[in-house]
Amino acid sequence: MRETLKTNNTLQVVDAIKRNDTITLKRIYANNYPKIEILVLKNNGTKEYAKDIYQEAFLVVWQNVKQDKFIPQNESSINGYLYTIAKNKWMDVLRSQGYKKTIVASQMSYFEIKDEENNGMDDDILKDKRLEDVMHAFKNLGDACKSLLRKFYFEKKSMKNIGKELQLDAASTRNKKYRCMQKLRQIALKNN
């Protein structure tokens, strides 16, 4: 009985993440940020750095859950995973050339992580150049198209409901979506 309940809860979290459920995503975001901020601040970082690497890590976790690359047992295993990825990312920043100039190796003593920990943990989709271009293009897409594509692909609203909101019939909505998509891909290619 208790087992089933637990499985159901796990499924609910995973399902909510896959649906981009705002309440769930916000809860996970807010619950885990303070720990990461402390980690970064203690290790020669600033709040801005903490925010950036935390958000990158969050997107990686979200993507990996969506693609079933990471199958969490429960919400706390999501929290642990998120922490590890953020920590590794911060390690990468500290190791990078730009950062090495400003700090001394001895200041990195808080970290006792081994390199193996890194293996396979953060299969990082964000490092894909093409994806980066698309994201940038979407960021700068006109409001009308951006809002339409957001409703469709992020909020997962049905074609019918989006059509209603725009006061368009199904065929026109689909065509509009297609044209927005073309526009987006054009911008993304230009950036190349």
Added chain:
Amino acid sequence: MDIKDISQEEFERIEAYLNNSLSKEDLLIFENRLQNEEGFAAKVEDIKTVLTGIETQALKEQLNEFHEDITTQEKETIQFNPKVKSLQWRKIAVAAALIIATGSFWFLNRNSNDQLYTDFYSPDPGLPTTMSSTDNYEFYEAMVSYKQGHYKEALNTWTKQLKTKVENDTLNYFIGSALLADKKESDAISYLKEVANNDDSVFKNDAFYYLGLAYLKNNNKEKAIEYLSKSDFTKAKDLLKKLN
């Protein structure tokens, strides 16, 4: 790869494939194309990346909203720190002196009101409870509790009875008295007012007096004076003299 060569139909078919919503037949044809048509797999992969990109960027923008919410909450709680640091000690000293001055004024003021209250307040003695006169057993049972100082017990019964007799001035008056005796001045006020506004009530004079005391206890001197001056009691007049 030329992006112009994807028609709406083709795009929608690829999207349906990625969403696992192709029919069995279409899926077979699609998989066949993936294997045999040059560049098709790359095209599908690219659409997949585009869809992922839209979703990821949309979430990224939402994360910034989440973040703002967290940091505004944080600011609200720690805002005080940086401000204090930037103040000069001289300003702090002035502020501290002011706080102490107003604080002690309030404290002394409160004390004198409190003192007057204790000097003048004694609970209403209640109604006589001889067995012969009782046609309302529950009410007088509670009156016994009241007289013994068991105010909560009395209140339990009376507030229940008040539900069916909302305007009963006797109930309102004794509920108010019990609350006042139980040190719930603010709660008492609304019940006593009910009686004070009732011109026919025999408890009217008492209600004025106790209302004045309740306001005095709450440090509302103005209201205390207002109600005390409406009461005919000599003790009300004595108290007024001390307040003025």
